[in-house]
Amino acid sequence: MQKRMSLKDILIANAVPITFFILTFLAVLVAKIPILFLLSEIVRRLSRNTFLVLALIIPVVAGLGLNFAIVLGAMAAQAALFFVVDWGITGLKGILLAMVISSVISIFLGWIVGKTLNRAKGREMITSMILGFFANGVYQLIFLFFVGSLIPFRKTDFLLPQGVGLRNTVDLFGIVDGALNDLLTVNIGFITIYIVPLLFVVGLCIFLTFLLKTKLGQDFKAVGQDMHIARTAGIDVDKTRIIAVIFSTVFASIGQVIYLQDIGTINTYNSHEQIGLFSIAALLVGGASVKKANIWNAILGVILFHALFVVAPSAGNRLFGQPQIGEFFREFIAYAVIAFALAMHGWRSRKGK
Template sequence: MKNILDLAYNIIGLPRLIISIFLLVFLIAAAVVDLSIPMLTGSLLVRVGMNAVLVLALIPAIKAGTGLNLALPLGIMCGLVGAVVAIEYKLSGAASFAVALAIAVPLAIIVGYLYGLVLNRIKGQEMIVGTYVGFSVVSGMCIFWLLAPFKNPEMVWAYGGTGLRNTILLHSSFDKILNDFLGFKIGEIEIPTGLLLFFGLLCFMVWLFGKTRTGNAMHVAGSNPRFALSCGINIDKMRILGTVLSTILACIGILVYSQSYGFLQLYQGPLMMAFPAAAAILIGGASPKKAAISHVIIGTFLFQSLLVVAPPVINVLVEGSFSEVFRGIVSNGVILYALATKWEGGE
C-alpha cells in the first residue's frame, strides 16, 4: 500500500498534489456557499484558453535546454507592437488579428534570435538574466509607448497627454475574435470554440515539430548537450531555435490573451506575466529540464481553476480582493519549489 502511495506521489509530484488538494477544498467550499458552477465552468474554459498559449510558449525553451523562459515579455512586446500597429491602421475583425500576427511574428523571430545569442553566452544563468532582460525591455518599451507617433484617437490619451493609453479597448478591432468563432452554449455554459481550437492547433504544431528531425535534435540538445554533440547536433543553434520558437509563441500568446480579455495592456502591464505562466507549467508536472504539452494543459487547467474558484470562496469568508494575493503566493511558491528542488539530470 505504502509503495503504491509512494509511486502515486512520485508520478503526481508535490506541486500538483498540493494544488489539486487546494482545488478540491475550494470546490467543496464553492458547493457549500452555492456558487454558480456553470458560470465558473464557462469562465474557466475562457481563462484556460486565453492563458494556455503563453504557457505553451515555455515548451520550446525547456526542450532546448534554456530552462523556464522568464523573458516571455520579449515576445509579448512584439505581440503588442503588432496589435498597436494593426489598430493604428483602423483594421477590424479577423483582418486586424491577422495583420497583428503578421507584424508580430517576424519581430519575434528577430528578437528571439538576438536573445538566443545572449543566452548562448550565459549558460546556466538563463532564469535570472531572462527575468531582468524581460523587466528592462518592458520598462524600456514604456518610453516607446509614450513617444511613438501613433495617431488613432482610440489609442492615444484623449486630453492633451502624449503617447498611448494604459489600456486600449479592442472592441473595434479583434475583441473576442477567437472566443466567438463557432461559439455555442451548452445550457448556461458558453464554449469559446475558436479559442480552444486555436490553442489545440498550436499544440498540434508544437507536437508535430517535436517529431521532425530538427525537433528531435532540439530535444536532445536540451536533455543532454554532450550526447547531442556526439550526434553531431549544433547545440547553440538549437538553443537559439528554442528561444525563437518560445518568443514567437509568446507573441501569439499575448494576442490570444488580449482578444479574450478585450483590452491591450501596455506599459507595466506585461511586467510579471512570465511568472504565472512558469508556475502553471510547473504545476502541470514539468520541471525546468523536462516538459510536455500535457503539462501545459493540465497545469493551466489546475492553476486557472484554482484562480477561478478560490477568490469568490475566500471573499465569502473575508472581505476584500485577494485574487491577486492568492495568485502571487501560489505562482511564486511553485517557482520557489522548483528552484529549491534537485531535478534529476543535475545542473
C-alpha cells in the same frame, strides 16, 4: 527491465500538481461557487491562456529551462495590436495582421534572447527574467515617450493629454475585440465554448507533437539532455538553442494576441508583465519541471491554476471578509508554486546524484 515506481516515488514526482489539486479543491469548497460558473470560466481560460503556456515547452525540452523571456513576445503582440488599432483594421483581418507583425518582431527578439542565453549557459532562467525586465523598460520608453513624437499615431484619443505616449488602457472594442471568439461558438447550457481559439490551441499541440519527432525536434532533445554529447554528435548546439527560443517567443506573441482579443482591452504598461510568471506557474502546476515538460502538463496546469484563480477572491471574502485577500493570494501562489517546483527539482537532482 525498467524499475517500477513505488507509491512514494509517484507522490514525490507529482508533489506539485497533487498539492495544488488539494488546495484548489479546498478553495472551491470554501468559496461555494456554482459548478457551472466555474466550468464556464475554466473552459474560457483554456481557450485564452493555454497557447501561452504551450509556448514554454520547446525551451524546456532544449535544456533552456523556464523561459521568462516570453514576455518579449507578449510585448511584440501588444505593439502590433496598437498599430492595428491606429490603422483601423478591424475584425479577423486585424487579428491576423497583428499575429503576422508580432511574429516578425518576435523572430528578431527571440534571436537576441537566444544569443544572450548562449552566453549565459547554466544561468538561462535568471538571465531570461532579467532580459524581461530590461525589455520592459525599453517598451515603456517607446510607448510612453516616442509614440506621438518620433512615432506617429493618428488615433489621438488613445494618446495622453499632451499628445505624446499611449494612455494606460487601449480599448479593442469594435476593432478586434472577440474577433476570434465570435467566429464560431457552441453553447452547452450556461457554458459557452469558443471554438476558433481552441482550434489554435489544438493546432499548436499537433505542431509541437510533429516538431519533436523531426530531426530538429530530436536535436532539441539531444541538446537538452547533454550539450557536450550533442556537440560531439555534430549538432550545432548554439544554433539549436536560438531556434528553440525563437519558436517560444513567436508562439508567445500569437498567444498574447489570442489572450488580448478575448480580454477586449490592453493595459498598455502592465498587460504583459505577469504573462511569464503566470504561464510558468501554470506549467509547473501541471507537473512539469525545469528539464521536462509536455502538452498534458500545460493543459492540466491551466485547468488547476486558473480554477484557483477563479475561486480565490470568493474564498478570501468568505474566510476573511475581504475579497482583496484573494487577489493577493493569486500572486502569492504563483510565486510559491515556482519556488516549490524549483526546490523539488533541486532536491530530486541531489537525490539522483
